[in-house]
Amino acid sequence: MSKDFEKHKEEIEKIIDRIKCTKDFECYKSGFKNLRKARGIGLERYLECLEKEPRECEFAIPFGYTFLCQCPLRVYIAKKLKK
Numbered sequence: 001m002s003k004d005f006e007k008h009k010e011e012i013e014k015i016i017d018r019i020k021c022t023k024d025f026e027c028y029k030s031g032f033k034n035l036r037k038a039r040g041i042g043l044e045r046y047l048e049c050l051e052k053e054p055r056e057c058e059f060a061i062p063f064g065y066t067f068l069c070q071c072p073l074r075v076y077i078a079k080k081l082k083k
Contacts, residue, residue: 008080015073022058027073032083038069040078046070047078 016025027035036057037050049067054060059071069075077083 008076011080012073012076015076019072021071021073025073027077032077032081035077035083036069036071036074038074038078043068045072045075047075 012028016028038047039050041048047069049057049060049069051057051060051067054067054069057069057071059069059074060067061070062068
């Protein structure tokens, strides 16, 4: 893991402790190499989900013609680690 990760490790582990993930935190376990596709849209707690099948994720919520990602871990990774 990178130095940037080490700086955020404690907060990341707190997030993991308070949520359930049907994908068993694959993003974290892969060192953030296997991330769901998403991008920031200027909202504090949401990202735009760019996955082909967003309905497969329990954190995706429909919003107009798109889906928003509300996974606290994915949002943190995007905002703090810029991934």
